Amino acid sequence: MFCKNEWYVAASSDELTNQPLGRQICGERVVLFRGADGVSALEDFCPHRGAPLSLGYVEDGRLVCGYHGLCMGSDGVTHSMPKQRVERFPAIRRFPVIERYGFIWLWPGQAELADEKKLPALPWAESDDWAYGGGLYHIHCDYRLMIDNLMDLTHETYVHAGSIGQKEIDEAPVNTQVDGDHVITSRSMAGVLPPPFWQMALAANGLAVDVTVDRWQICHFTPPSHVLIEVGVAHAGHGGYHAPAEHKASSIVVDFITPETENSIWYFWGMARNFKPGDAELTASIREGQGKIFAEDLAMLEQQQRNLAEHPKRRLLKLDIDAGGVQARRIIERRIAAENNI
Amino acid sequence: MFCKNEWYVAASSDELTNQPLGRQICGERVVLFRGADGVSALEDFCPHRGAPLSLGYVEDGRLVCGYHGLCMGSDGVTHSMPKQRVERFPAIRRFPVIERYGFIWLWPGQAELADEKKLPALPWAESDDWAYGGGLYHIHCDYRLMIDNLMDLTHETYVHAGSIGQKEIDEAPVNTQVDGDHVITSRSMAGVLPPPFWQMALAANGLAVDVTVDRWQICHFTPPSHVLIEVGVAHAGHGGYHAPAEHKASSIVVDFITPETENSIWYFWGMARNFKPGDAELTASIREGQGKIFAEDLAMLEQQQRNLAEHPKRRLLKLDIDAGGVQARRIIERRIAAENNI
Amino acid sequence: MFCKNEWYVAASSDELTNQPLGRQICGERVVLFRGADGVSALEDFCPHRGAPLSLGYVEDGRLVCGYHGLCMGSDGVTHSMPKQRVERFPAIRRFPVIERYGFIWLWPGQAELADEKKLPALPWAESDDWAYGGGLYHIHCDYRLMIDNLMDLTHETYVHAGSIGQKEIDEAPVNTQVDGDHVITSRSMAGVLPPPFWQMALAANGLAVDVTVDRWQICHFTPPSHVLIEVGVAHAGHGGYHAPAEHKASSIVVDFITPETENSIWYFWGMARNFKPGDAELTASIREGQGKIFAEDLAMLEQQQRNLAEHPKRRLLKLDIDAGGVQARRIIERRIAAENNI
Numbered sequence A, B, C: 001m002f003c004k005n006e007w008y009v010a011a012s013s014d015e016l017t018n019q020p021l022g023r024q025i026c027g028e029r030v031v032l033f034r035g036a037d038g039v040s041a042l043e044d045f046c047p048h049r050g051a052p053l054s055l056g057y058v059e060d061g062r063l064v065c066g067y068h069g070l071c072m073g074s075d076g077v078t079h080s081m082p083k084q085r086v087e088r089f090p091a092i093r094r095f096p097v098i099e100r101y102g103f104i105w106l107w108p109g110q111a112e113l114a115d116e117k118k119l120p121a122l123p124w125a126e127s128d129d130w131a132y133g134g135g136l137y138h139i140h141c142d143y144r145l146m147i148d149n150l151m152d153l154t155h156e157t158y159v160h161a162g163s164i165g166q167k168e169i170d171e172a173p174v175n176t177q178v179d180g181d182h183v184i185t186s187r188s189m190a191g192v193l194p195p196p197f198w199q200m201a202l203a204a205n206g207l208a209v210d211v212t213v214d215r216w217q218i219c220h221f222t223p224p225s226h227v228l229i230e231v232g233v234a235h236a237g238h239g240g241y242h243a244p245a246e247h248k249a250s251s252i253v254v255d256f257i258t259p260e261t262e263n264s265i266w267y268f269w270g271m272a273r274n275f276k277p278g279d280a281e282l283t284a285s286i287r288e289g290q291g292k293i294f295a296e297d298l299a300m301l302e303q304q305q306r307n308l309a310e311h312p313k314r315r316l317l318k319l320d321i322d323a324g325g326v327q328a329r330r331i332i333e334r335r336i337a338a339e340n341n342i
Helices: A143-151 A153-159 A167-171 A196-204 A280-310 A320-341 B143-151 B153-159 B167-171 B196-204 B280-310 B320-341 C143-151 C153-159 C167-171 C196-204 C280-310 C320-341
Strands: A008-012 A021-025 A028-035 A038-043 A057-059 A062-064 A078-080 A097-100 A103-106 A131-139 A175-179 A182-192 A213-222 A226-235 A248-261 A264-273 B008-012 B021-025 B028-035 B038-043 B057-059 B062-064 B078-080 B097-100 B103-106 B131-139 B175-179 B182-192 B213-222 B226-235 B248-261 B264-273 C008-012 C021-025 C028-035 C038-043 C057-059 C062-064 C078-080 C097-100 C103-106 C131-139 C175-179 C182-192 C213-222 C226-235 C248-261 C264-273
Touching: A008 A021, A008 A028, A008 A248, A008 A264, A021 A248, A028 A057, A028 A062, A028 A103, A038 A097, A038 A103, A131 A248, A131 A280, A143 A213, A143 A226, A143 A248, A143 A264, A143 A280, A143 A320, A153 A167, A153 A280, A167 A182, A175 A320, A182 A320, A196 A213, A196 A226, A196 A248, A196 A280, A213 A320, A264 A280, B008 B021, B008 B028, B008 B248, B008 B264, B021 B248, B028 B057, B028 B062, B028 B103, B038 B097, B038 B103, B131 B248, B131 B280, B143 B213, B143 B226, B143 B248, B143 B264, B143 B280, B143 B320, B153 B167, B153 B280, B167 B182, B175 B320, B182 B320, B196 B213, B196 B226, B196 B248, B196 B280, B213 B320, B264 B280, C008 C021, C008 C028, C008 C248, C008 C264, C021 C248, C028 C057, C028 C062, C028 C103, C038 C097, C038 C103, C131 C248, C131 C280, C143 C213, C143 C226, C143 C248, C143 C264, C143 C280, C143 C320, C153 C167, C153 C280, C167 C182, C175 C320, C182 C320, C196 C213, C196 C226, C196 C248, C196 C280, C213 C320, C264 C280
Parallel strands: none
Antiparallel strands: A008 A103, A021 A028, A028 A038, A057 A062, A097 A103, A131 A264, A175 A182, A182 A213, A213 A226, A226 A248, A248 A264, B008 B103, B021 B028, B028 B038, B057 B062, B097 B103, B131 B264, B175 B182, B182 B213, B213 B226, B226 B248, B248 B264, C008 C103, C021 C028, C028 C038, C057 C062, C097 C103, C131 C264, C175 C182, C182 C213, C213 C226, C226 C248, C248 C264
């Protein structure tokens, strides 16, 4: 169960080259391509004989089927086919799509409801003061398990013990707030030693790494399944989250979770930072480190998924640390119900 | 859905060595072996405990089960078993089988209806003036998608652009004729440049490659799912298909499509040529080239199959270029209906 | 269908290190770990959010969930969780488990019926006069097909022709006896040449290998699915099975068959020998040889399973050589019926 009248990340801009790209999004098989009017998204189904259009190629801004040469316009209407009259060919479904912030955003639901204004605002993605690096994982789990994962960072202590985890995360109380359809869970740890990842970030900022810091994590869920996490450390006693820039290292963990099917996801992860934004080597290094850390979650989520699928009626605990995920699910359920009542 | 009272290619003669060979044909698990009376085909199921006979070995013209030594005759009747009286052992099913033209032909339907005269006539396979080379692919698709593929060579322009495809294929009108249960689609292209594969063939015939040619493709479908394609090029102006041998290079593309299940096939492909039949190196070279070309169809067919399975009620277009496949399907459907009325 | 109120081998002692081990036993997903009171076995399902406990770690004799740090006692009751009150957390299922004879024995059925006295007696496993080496295979077949396999050693002639098979096995009459829930099939071969495996064993005992021997095989089935086989050879004319130790080489083939699901097994195989028990190199060498021999059964059993699954109503033959397996199945069926009537 997922919302369909929403914008989901279907691909990063980098992924979509001159070749078309086939991908299943919220159960819909879609072909993305860079056409005459920018990026287009259509059903990945040639109206001629059902071949996947994603095995074709782009020519003159249109998508040519790689099987028999049907030439498809970005509107889903066949433009031409060698030696054929195409006027009566059935159109295929077009999906609203927007390229922004370095991503291709796709609306898998009713096209007439698509509203560009509903795209999230990501100021860091449009500012020269910030740099971004990220990647994509395919995971066999319900997308909500990943939301739970990200809205309860307690797991860092256990899953990511060697990089960002530390015992004090567990010991810090977690605070969860709901503001309309926005869920915020936050934690602060005062006077702790920075774990390896944050030592690296402090060093990259030219700051001492062998001193105590105040550390924070502020997780923001917004529908349909985006989780942005403000994270950082400041040398102790300078105000923590509110410390001046010269005393801290901070960034935003970016998580766009796109259901592929009911039981699998495309997980777009990354990190946006506002220090040394022009340092491409640092971007690559952080990306590589984050990729390794986030890969540690995969086995856990896939086996959790398997366990829950085998015990569909078993009730799970809802502790304070789970409140972020629980609240996010309520918002999702409310939205799904609203969609069904349209 | 496929005809069962027909001859299908179960294996090439080369494949069947002294060892038995297990293969599923039209849903039937069969073991083939070279027994006392030539090739035999039986159910791949030992009457003792259900072990696969194909894991056994051939001894004295009989098939010995590799589990407990039951010795099976080529008629499906147990011949003997160490220390056992076998008179009352149930017989297993025997399939009519004929080795001819370098292939093992199997009749998966009612044995009493098997008729050797229904085998296709393949004069090229029995003539010293011809050479043959071919291979086998296993593909996850309905066998009829492969018939469609081969009866509409428009796809060469797109799928095989680097070898046998050329734009003029698209532009040449296609002609489809039905003669009883024989469907013929044909195309002629006059005064075109030969694509890479045909340049190679012209050179192998000692003919100039940098001149225009007349090219032809004549596809013959016959039940249950054989497609033989006469293909060739002649130096322009010498009569095309009817040109004297010294002006042309031609061959027969051989396609025997054997359903494994409803959704998978054994695809026996090859090429028979009547030039330099004794040149084994040329045979190997053509075989390797054809193997690469035909492998280009696999992803397309498997993803087309997936698309059609997900949208079983969607109607596809039936254009003039599809007429060969459409007519072939009609013949198949009529034959299946006739089988069911027996 | 399998008995559940029985002791099954879940792992060898060697397999279970300081890390927890997840394994499915008789359809139950279990996590095994070495806790405060020795080995414990619990459901592999964290009561917090359903994560697999087997991805966690052991600390202070308890099992810590690797996702959010829930600390689970060996009794299935949550001991603690950082910053949480755990008194009302639901307990998870505990499985009776005993470590003995170098194996972890698990009772997948009703815990209150578990009875240590029902463990088999394996005196060789506790004697310094014996050495043991073995391994584990995962096989996709019904566990009863492996019982059949082991209770009818006729198959050695065919499946293991190069090591322990010999034609005389076939020719020797087989004797099957049932003693309560104990099935015994036995064979004796007088004055035969020792096959390669037994030549090796004779040599390791310092005995001549190029002479005739008397050979024996005595297979013992006991519920739920254990098969122990006394095997050996003695120089001919010294009494065979009853010959004095200086004239023979003998050992016990050990087979513990644990259903994973209805259609897959954990197959613990090994060999116990009472010659040169301190020779670790010999143990390794025998283990390696046996591993290769027993791997020869895998394809046969998996394809037999596939054949039987496709023909569920087909009746198989029950010959004298099959009597061991047939009797074992009767005992199993009787026990399953008894379990269901409890």
